[in-house]
Amino acid sequence: MFKSIFSKLLSVYYLIILISFIILGTLLFSLLGDYVTSEREEVLRYTGEKINEITSVLIENNSPVVERLYRMNIESYGANTQSLIIVIDQTGEIFATSGYHYKSIEGQKLSKEQYGDVLLGKNIKKIGNFEGMFSQTVLTIGMPLKYNNEIVGGVFLNTPIPEINRVRYDVFKLFMISVSAAIFIAFILIFFLSKRISNPLKMINKAAKTIADGQFENRVLVTSKDEIGELAKTFNSMAESLQNLENMRRSFIANVSHELRTPMTTIQGFIEGIIDETIPQDKQNKYLTIVLDEIKRLSRLVNDLLDLAKMEAGEKQLDIREFDINELIRIAIIKFENRIMQKDIHINAHFEDEHCMVKADMDSIQRVVTNLLDNAIKFSDNKGVIDISVESKGNKVYVSIKDDGIGIDEQELKYIWDRFYKTDKSRSKDKTGTGLGLAIVKNIIHQHGQEIFVESKIEEYTKFTFTLQKA
Structure with a gap:
């Protein structure tokens, strides 16, 4: 019966529901007195309004016959509502x-504590003597009697509520006893039941704290x-x-800082060149076009940053299509033109053909x-040389970038x-890098199912070569 957690909880729920019904029944019983009082109040107020109507008739047709009928109606209303009705004039x-049995009090006056609020035009409700x-x-229930919007007296309707306070106290005591018993029983049942399921939950809780x-x-056994x-x-x-x-989050933050820096630097360089007129006016459109392309690429990068993180998890879908790798390299060189000129670096581009089509993202x-x-x-040092080559071998294209740097x-x-690994520990050359560039490069190449190699000699050269599928 108690082999599954569902059956255990279901049994407890049945008990709790049963206890809840008992408690609710007790509460409803205790509230019954107020409900009856409320219903009685509505009846008395309705009767008071009727008495106000017949009082208006008495004032308009003041005669012994009408007054006798008036008193008969008062007695009839009192009998029907099981209440003592008292009508007073403006003086109380x-x-x-x-x-x-209360005819003898006719002609007497009520005290101001009894009629004061009513003759001031207020409706009252009191429970007491x-x-x-x-x-x-x-x-x-006290109500003013009005004629032509003037207060001409008041009516008090008094109905007994036998032993109402004592009944309420008795019901409250029963309520407290039943609640105490229900809580005690529920506590015992839940205590022993929770003992049987608490150990695994404690393990999960402990593991959750370590994750927090x-x-x-950490994993749960x-x-x-x-x-x-x-x-x-x-x-x-x-x-x-x-x-x-x-x-993915760490990769996302790191990739953002790295990937946005280079295009932003390129855009800044060209814009500054146009502003300070380093770039001739007849060439500004050319460079503004490059800037526009960079801005568009930035927009794509921002939209694709999450895809980069997914790519590292093997979830990134590549947009494979044919394009000219030679033209892509030419555009990349133009983007770095300012930095190349600043360091007086010579670029040697070796292309087997004018165009070389590949299939990749x-x-x-x-x-x-x-x-x-x-x-x-x-x-690269100032006046250094960078060799870029593209050659085909079978169904693959080999792209190499070689510098004569450190x-x-x-x-x-x-x-x-590896991520964040930097060969330039002193940052004398790499002042802005984050150590993510080569990790991103390798990830992209492997996503294409291709390879990337590196050759290097201290103080002579470094050469990176990667392969692409030939179109």
Whole structure:
């Protein structure tokens, strides 16, 4: 019966529902007195309005016959509502009553505490002995009598509520006893039941705390096959998703800082060249076109940054199409024209043919060429030489970018693809890099199912070569 967590909770729910109905029944019983009082109040107010109507008739047709009928109606209303009706005039003097035993009080006056608010035009509701008039608890409804919008007296309707306070206290005591018993029983049942399921939940709770501290490697080991076991599996799946999400988040932030820097620098250089007239006016349209292309690429980059993180998780879909890799390299060189001229670097481009069509994701390969060319310029000395070559071998195209800069130590070559790894520890050359460029390059090339190689000698050269599918 109690093999699954569902059956356990279901049993407890049945008990809780049963207890809840008992408590609700007690509450409803305790509220019954107020409900009856409210209903009685409505009846008395309605009767008071009727008395106001017949009082107006009495004033308009003041005669012994009408007055006798008036008193008869008062007695009839009193009998029907089981209440004592007292009608007073403007001075507080009792004009008529409905109770036979209270005829003797006619002609007497009510005190101001009894009639004051009513003769001021207010409706009143009181539960008590009506300022000592009655020996038992009564519900008193007082209403002003009006004729032509003037207060001509008041009517008080008094109906007994036998032992109402004592009944309420008794019901409240029963209510408290039943609630206490229900809480006690429910506590015992839930306590013993929770003991049987608390241990796995404690394990999940402990693992959740470690995850909250940023340790996403922890997993929960639960061997049960009930819903707790399913919860543990779901928890482990969630922890794995959070770990992947954290990795994607870190990659996202790092990629943003790296990927946006180069195009923004290019745009800034061309705009400054146009403003300070370094770029002739007849060439401004050419460079503004390049700036526009960079802005569009920035927009694409911003939209694709999340895709980059997904790409590292193997979820990024590449937009494979045919394009000219030679033309892409030419455009990349033009984008770095200012930096190339500043360092007086000579570019040697060796293309087997004027055009070389490849099949790849153009934006991604543009990112590869830009990163490699940026590194080549960065680590080249003034008046250095950068060799760029494109050659076909079978169904592949080999693209190489070689600089004659500081080179990379052989011991460091195996680490250059790691994130945040920087060969220039002193940052004498790489003042703005984040160590993500080559990691992004390798990721993109591998996503294409291609390869990338590196050759280097200290103080001589560094050469990166990657392959693409020939169109």
